[in-house]
Amino acid sequence: MSHVTVDTSEGSTVLLMGNEAIVRGALEAGVNVASGYPGTPSSEIVETFSKVASERRLYVEWSVNEKVALEVAAAASFARLRSLCAMKQNGVNVASDFLLHLVGSGTRGGIVLVSCDDPGALSSVNEGESRYFARLMEMPLLEPGDFQEAKDMTKWAFDLSEELKQIVMLRSVTRMSHASGNVTFGALPDQPAKKAEFKFDGFILDPDEGVVISAPVEWKHQQQQEKVKKAREMFETSPFNTYSGPERPELLLITSSACNLYSREALKLLGVEDRVGLLKLGTTWPLPPKLLGKHLASTDKVLIVEEVIPFLEENVKILAAELASEIGTKTFYGKNDGLIPMTGEMNPDLVIEALKSILNLDYRAVPQEYEQTAQLSAFTGAPPRDQVFCPGCPHRASFFSIHNAIELDGRKGFVCGDIGCYSMAIRPTGFGVLKTLHAMGSGAGVASGFGQLGRFGMDQPVLAVCGDSTFYHAVIPALVNAVHNRANITLVVLDNSGTAMTGFQPHPGLDHNVLGEEVPAVDIAKVCRGIGARVEIRDPFDVEETRRTINELMDDPEGVKVLILRQACALSPQRKYVKNYSMKVDEELCLGEECGCGRFCTRIFRCPGLIWNKDKGKALIDEVICVGCGVCADICPQKAIRREEVAS
Amino acid sequence: MTTQLVQDPYNIIITGVGGQGNVMASRVLSNMLVSKGFFVTIGETFGASQRGGSVMSHIRVSSQGIWSPQIPKGQAHVVVTLEPVEAVRVLARYGNPSVRVLTNTRPIYPADVIAGEANYPDLSEIKETLGKLTEKSWFIDATDRAMSMGNPILGNIIMIGALTAVGDIPAGREDFAAVISRTLPEGKIDDNMAAFDLGVEMLKKAS
Known part of the structure; x- marks a missing residue:
């Protein structure tokens, strides 16, 4: 049992990480198969599924890569089961060749592709955007705006997928996937043993019983685009698109995902909730034109807040151009005009800066003198902390x-x-x-x-x-x-x-x-x-x-x-908390500053468990941090670092 | 112990260095507050960021609803730092004249300091800086005491105990006991309760 299933009853409230809320939503939808390849910030999804696999009768696997993971999930859909496939943003690139063909063939049982993007590259070497895949692949895109929605929207995504006979993409970001909040549970369905069956004997174009194939290409492509049109129609009345603010706002702020929470807080801190309207979109591709048209018509100025590249901004502008004769021309603010940075992750303060500039507001979070002192203190008194391999790595x-x-x-x-x-x-x-x-x-x-x-x-x-x-x-x-x-x-x-x-x-x-x-x-x-x-x-x-x-x-x-x-990772189950050696520095032998062009072990080898005793000018083992791998004994030219076997 | 929030949202930052148990500490504290009926939003990052870098958990406690997982600039009410220079680092962005800071005194030296390329300030300098930048600050030898209890990781629980003794957190010993009884194996309960109580006691002495 895990805390995502600790309470099977409807209405109980539990603190869940965004990724866990996605899992709970899928369980409430009666998911059968979950697959993925590990990648921050998505990894907890498949891990959480694995903890409840036996009680919820799931098949869960870490696949060899994201493309195979999506193929595994698709097979379940073809056999009319429900499946979810989770990956980080660049995993979608890996899966995309199969994805292109999958959206062409269409799907059967509900299938949801969860992409967890990493704006600001907090744990990545890129700021890849997966949202563009929704437009490129012509498939629906959903973005939860808080933790409750992460659960509710995932559940709904399975119904949507089955109604459209198309895979649905749900996009999260680090500050949604790895953040946590209260989530109120819905009911978990009774999970009857579902029989998987793959039907292929029907007419070639029969979506339920024919072969699953993206040809004849043009015909299937048209069928695929009809699904996008149907999704657009359904999104017009989706409860995941919400508006709060005055009927005729001075400024309309359009946002999605974690940026919804940043924007809400910025409006509150500035006290402009009665001047600025907040349109939070949960269905971000295809955009519902009537809903957008109604809100765009109510104002002259529009600010778009999103991460990372201006996907929403571009799509809203295209719609506004198409609707111009009805809604008039608008002034747009966002990334293209440089008001909001084009790179990195957003936060409430960046939204505050944009709003201050558009609305001519004065706002100071802290007195200037305090801010200057605090920043100077950190600059001079808090040495930078570069990422390092763990002790014993x-x-x-x-x-x-x-x-x-x-x-x-x-x-x-x-x-x-x-x-x-x-x-x-x-x-x-x-x-x-x-x-x-x-x-x-x-x-x-x-x-x-x-x-x-x-x-x-x-x-x-x-x-x-x-x-x-x-x-x-x-x-x-x-x-x-x-x-x-x-x-x-x-x-x-x-x-x-x-x-x-x-x-x-x-x-x-x-x-x-x-x-x-x-x-x-x-x-x-x-x-x-x-x-x-x-x-x-x-x-x-x-x-x-x-x-x-x-x-x-x-x-x-x-x-x-x-x-x-x-050699196993120092954090692996077989090595964590296992100290093979107790390390000691022989201060008589340690040459200190004179060693190997100066402090060879601490200056060159740089293990965090091996520190510098400033007073004595000698190397020193940090007992709290050292894990006793013993390697430093071999790199010390003086043989001043010694290992003693720890009795097990 | 208070039952009301002194501010809504009440903003807590727990900061330290990757591997110190930041996430575990924020999880325990947040579950104590959820059990009291509050909405809690936690913002944190893990993954590559935990490899020896600075890590932070932002905890927003509210009776109204969910808040941004990143605390806005200058809006921290209390900061718990598992490592002393991290206190100084965090105040540059989130500090304000009425912030309170609770600091574990055990340093973890950054690679640049170990290599002799940067200087790590003496504890007396850190105390002086925090004196200027906070309404009140406390220093506790949590890791050192935890080591004498047999496990340095208990330092986090000492810090949580100490935080509840500051007085603004609407949750206390019973809530802690309830949370760990759900999340920890039977054999670890006594040590954790002892660490929590020690934290309460240490804060009172440090005040």
Whole structure:
């Protein structure tokens, strides 16, 4: 049992994270299948489903990547079950090829694609927008404006999908998915054992019993566009589009998603709720023209507040142009005129600034003198806190060895990277060894390309890194490409036994799945050997042997070499709270400032568990933070850091 | 203990460093307040941001409804910081002359400080800064005491106990006991109750 099902009765109120509210909504809709690939801020959706899978008779899986996850969810829909597929914004890019064909074929049982975007890139290396996919793929888009709506709207999305026979996209953002609020439950349906059946013997164009296919293309495309028109009609009266404010506002503020909460608060703080109307839209594609027309006609000025690029703004402007003869011309404020920033996440203060400028208001949150003192104090008194690998993280040791191997090699070798905790190796915590960083699996793919450039005179060794979950997600095709085309590269697989960055979700390399069932593990070394790569396996905590192996692989002039560095994540269930060694600094031996061009361990190795004793001028172990991995004992040139085995 | 909100919404910030248990602390406190019938909105981020960076939970307590998951500039009523310099950092954006701040004294040194590239202020400097920027501030050796109880993570519970003793939070010991009885295994209840009580006691001494 989980707190999303702790109370099955209608009307009870529970504090839920946005992602949990989405799950509760799907459970109230009688969902049968849930799939996804982990990615912040979406990961809690599939995790929460997995906790209630047996009591709610669900099938739940972490799929190998987002495209396969959507295919798995679609199969359930084709068999007339209800399914939900969850991913972060860039996952939709991965799934989009299948999605294009899915919207063409249409769906049967209710199917909802949940995309959790990350405005401000709080846990991403991009600010990708998934909302444009709704317009590009010609499918309906819903955006909850608070936590209660996250639940209610998800439930409704399944009905909408079944009525339209089309997949529906629900878009959340970090401040909705990872924020929490009170949610009042609806009833959970009795879940009778539903029989899955795939019908395909009917007429080719029969949406319920024919084959599921996007051809004949033009005919099916027209059918698809009819569904969009029907959605537009239904959205005119949707309870998820709400208006509050005067009948004829001085300014109409149109918004959606978390920006609804920011806008509401801004209006309240400025005390202009009787001057500005707030139109909160829950159905953001296709926009309902009559509803928009009515509100646009009531004012001359319109402000649009959204994240990140001006999707809503553009669509409202197109509608306003079409309706101009009825509603007159309007002055628009938003991102295109620069009143609201075009990048980053929104907050109440940015809305306040925009409103101050349009309405000529004075507002100061705190006295100027206080603000200046507080800002100066933080600037001078709060040292910046760069993101770092956790104490005991195997990546620190791995990148230390990769860095040293490249330096020793001396040919200006470099590493191509991709997405995971190890992306932080662009920073000092990973000795800055990553020189390219793009999508999942791109390290291997880009390296495969660099590995061909010897014929153009490039003589630098080419390396790539990937994580274990990423290996299955997108690296395998790149590796096949590199082997088949004889690229000369070294791929280091940082295998830490789970999808560590997003909370340790299982992946195909493990012998258990998200439901705790025993499953066949797909071995990375066997896959690589099967493809035709040379494979070595080492423990990254053995820094000297790891460094030596990397140098040997870089010296091998032929083909694709794979080094698997295997050591569990410091936060993994098998390592968390397990201290193998108690670390001590021998102050007699520690050279302090004189060591290795100055404080080698703290200046270069930079593990947070290893700090600096300012008074004594010596290294010091922080007992609270050190997890006892023992690696620093090997990197200390003076052997002044010692490990003592902790009795288990 | 008060039963009413002194402000509505009443805005609490819990701040610290990734891995300190910020999210857990905000969850426990918020559930105490939800059980009293309040609307609570929590805004926080986790994922990459928790890898040794500064982390914050914004908690909005209201009898009216849900609020923005990001507290507007200058609107914090009370700040609980699990790490001392984070107190100084958070006030630059959310502080105001009537804010109150409760600080755990145990530093976690940023990488740049460990590497000798930045300076970490002495606790006396932090105290002086907070003296200027708050209506009242308290300093508690929560982690140090938690370590002597056998587990540094209990420092968070000490801080929650201390926060309830500040007096503006309309929830207390019984609500804490009710929440942990639902969320923690039986064997951990006693230690957590002891940590909560210690926090109450430490705040009274620090006042």
